[in-house]
Ligand SMILES: NC(=O)c1ccc[n+]([C@@H]2O[C@H](COP(=O)([O-])OP(=O)(O)OC[C@H]3O[C@@H](n4cnc5c(N)ncnc54)[C@H](O)[C@@H]3O)[C@@H](O)[C@H]2O)c1
Ligand SMILES: N[C@H](CO)Cc1c[nH]c[nH+]1
C-alpha cells in the first residue's frame with residue numbers, strides 16, 4: 001500500500017485518474033461486439049457467451065419455479081430471517097423517499113399538477129462473477145417494489161454448475177422479483193435492452209457490476225434508461241491518530257476484497273498513524289480468504305494520502321467523490337457540511353461500511369469512478385417518472401388565447417394557432 005504525500009501532486013493526480021484509456025478501449029470493443037451479437041442472435045448468443053465467460057453450457061436461461069422452491073429448502077433458516085430483517089430496514093428507509101402526485105389551482109378553475117407513475121418494466125443486474133450478492137438483490141429490487149414497479153426481471157451469471165446460488169434465489173423471492181434469468185455481463189445488459197426469445201425488454205436497467213457491465217450500461221443508455229455507473233467498489237476514510245488503526249485497516253480491506261479494480265484510500269494528517277495502518281493492512285490481508293483479489297486491489301488502487309490538515313482531507317475527498325466515505329474523527333457530525341461529493345457517508349467508529357452494505361437500510365448500489373459528483377444512490381426516484389397535468393376551462397383559455405396565437409405566429413406555426421382559434 002503506497003503512502004503518498006499530498007505535496008506530490010503529479011503522482012497523486014496520476015493515481016486518482018484511474019482510467020486506463022487503452023484498456024477501456026479494448027473492453028469497449030469487446031462490449032460492442034457482445035451487444036451486437038445479442039441484438040442479432042438473441043438467446044443463441046446468450047448461451048454462446050455464457051459458455052465462453054461463465055464456462056457453463058445451459059439448457060434454459062429462465063429460472064423455473066421449481067428451482068426457486070428447491071433453493072428455499074436449501075437456504076439456512078437463520079439466513080432467511082436475516083434477509084427478512086434486512087428487507088424491512090431497506091423498505092422502511094426507501095419508503096421515506098416516496099413522492100406523491102401534486103396539483104394546484106390557479107385563478108378560477110385552472111388545475112396544474114404532476115402525476116407520479118412507476119416505470120412498468122425494469123431489469124436489475126445482480127453481480128455474480130467473483131462472489132454472490134444476495135444483498136444486492138434486496139438493494140436493487142426493494143426500491144422498485146416500493147415505487148410500485150409491476151414487473152422486475154433479474155439477471156445474474158450462473159455458477160459453474162449452471163445454477164444460481166440458492167441465497168440469491170431466496171433474496172429474489174423475498175424481494176418480490178418476478179422473473180430471473182441466468183445470464184451476466186454485457187450480454188445480460190444487451191438482452192434486457194433489446195429482448196430475446198426468453199427475455200422481454202425492459203425500460204430501465206439498474207444495479208452494479210464489473211467493468212463489462214458498467215461499460216455495457218453506458219452504451220445502451222438511450223435505448224433504455226440506466227441508474228448510474230456503479231462499478232468496482234471504493235472506500236475513502238478520513239481519520240486522524242485518535243481512530244483505531246485496526247478498524248481503519250479492516251474497513252479498507254472490506255472493499256478491496258470485492259475486485260482487483262476496487263479502490264481503498266485513507267486520508268490522514270498523521271504519518272505515524274499512516275505507517276501503523278499500513279502495517280495493519282498487511283497483517284489483516286494475510287488472514288483473508290479472498291487475499292489474492294484484495295492484495296492486487298491494495299497494490300494497484302490502495303493508498304494512504306498524508307495531508308497538512310483535516311480541511312485539506314475533505315477538499316481531496318470531494319475531488320475523489322468516493323462511493324463510500326467514512327469519517328473516523330471525533331464528533332463526525334461536525335464535518336458533514338464539508339462533504340460535497342460521496343455516495344454514502346458513514347459517521348464514527350461504529351458505522352463501518354459493511355453496516356450499509358447489508359443492513360442499515362440505505363441503498364448499497366452507489367455511484368463509483370468519481371460519478372458521485374453528479375449521481376445519487378439507487379432509490380425510489382430511479383423507478384418513478386413524472387407526467388405534467390394541465391386543465392383549463394373555456395373561459396380560462398379565452399383569457400389567454402390572443403397571447404398564445406401571437407406566440408404561434410412568432411414561431412410560424414399556423415397549425416398551433418388554429419388549434420386555439422377553432423375553439424372560439
Ligand atoms: N457500486 C456498487 O454498488 C456495487 C455493489 C456490489 C458489487 N459491486 C461491484 O460489482 C462488481 C462485481 O463483479 P463480478 O466480476 O464479481 O461480477 P459481475 O456479475 O459483474 O461480472 C461477471 C460477468 O462478467 C463477464 N465477464 C467476465 N470476464 C469477462 C471477459 N474477459 N470478457 C467479457 N465478459 C467478461 C461475464 O459475463 C461474467 O458473467 C465488483 O466490481 C464489485 O466491486 C459494486
Ligand atoms: N460494497 C458493495 C458496494 O460497493 C456492496 C456489497 C454487497 N455485498 C457486500 N458489499
Ligand SMILES: [Zn+2]
Nearest residue numbers: 233254255357
Ligand atoms: Zn461491500
